[in-house]
Amino acid sequence: MSHAASTPAIIPQHILVTGGAGFIGANFVHWVARNHPATHITVLDALTYAGKRENLSEIPANQLTFVRGDICDAPLVESLFTGTFGPTPIDAIVHFAAESHNDNSILDAAPFLRTNVTGTYVLLEAARRHDVRFHHISTDEVYGDLALDDPHKFTEQSPYNPSSPYSASKAASDHLVRAWHRTYGLRATISNCSNNYGPYQHVEKFIPRQITNILAGIRPKLYGQGLAVRDWISVEDHCSAIWTILTQGRIGETYLVGSNGERSNIDVLRMILARMGRDPDDFDHVNDRPGGDVRYAIDATKIETELGWHPKYTNFSTGLDETIDWYRTHTDWWMPDKTATEEKYRRQGH
DSSP states (O other): OOOOOSSOOOOOSEEEEETTTSHHHHHHHHHHHHHOTTSEEEEEEOOOTTOOGGGGTTSOGGGEEEEEOOTTOHHHHHHHHHSOOSSSOOOEEEEOOOOOOHHHHHHOOHHHIIIIIIIHHHHHHHHHHHTOEEEEEEEGGGGOOOOTTOOOOBOTTOOOOOOSHHHHHHHHHHHHHHHHHHHHOOOEEEEEEOEEESTTOOTTSHHHHHHHHHHTTOOOEEETTSOOEEEEEEHHHHHHHHHHHHHHSOTTOEEEEOOSOEEEHHHHHHHHHHHTTOOTTOSEEEOOOTTOOOBOOBOOHHHHHHHOOOOSOOOHHHHHHHHHHHHHHOHHHHHHHHHHHHHHHHHHTO
């Protein structure tokens, strides 16, 4: 994959990855460890229900420092920059740590405000004090949604129009990052990505929930009629895009990341059913979530033309097969969370 750019890449020697034991964060840590073994990685993760220390068990010990803690803990965050947590001082932050599940935010918004807003503020202040490069991971959900027949896609100029407490809290954190760049000169960038799929994703999320339901002998569940459209991207492609922005992106800029993977939820579910040998109608419809977004779609022209990044995994069917295989062969990883997750959904009528 070519990632040519007009300026040479600046490779960090020691990165702090917040939320690095979660889904996308853990995949990013694995990606960096494979592709840039000279870069040391310190992971700060509170190990909430969505993060697991074992997600990083295969990373060589000499490449990884793991710190269990809360990004809202300002003294702890400060200690990461003033203590000895690697061979060199931290010179970049990649900020994944976030509460990220829409359903949970609708039930209780408080943890989303605390982690996504206050936590981001604490990290921005540490980065400002120590003049550390800061990359903020956001979501396309800050833009709201699009009509199914709208010919447009989200771009970096799209107005913010968040629909849920989750997306509103991420929008707030984006604005903080921009303010710290403009007011204090923080060397910051932002990426807003579409829906990810791949290994290590919690079973509460759409694709792993359907896969693990089938593996566990539970009929899959579909919100409403399943007409909502999501723009799917392999988590591996997202990770390569993050590294490209971190090392080559223009300071102060936002980049949207996607791979032209628009598909309706019902189409994705039926693809999963077909690949797992089930009838295409072998699922139950359940009540839709309140305030559900209709369609997400990403225009990734800016990162493709400016930084030379392009998605590698553009065949969604192949990516889905690999994801199904991962969950099939990692039952011990997801099974402990499955019963409680389904019980929570049952209580919600989902």
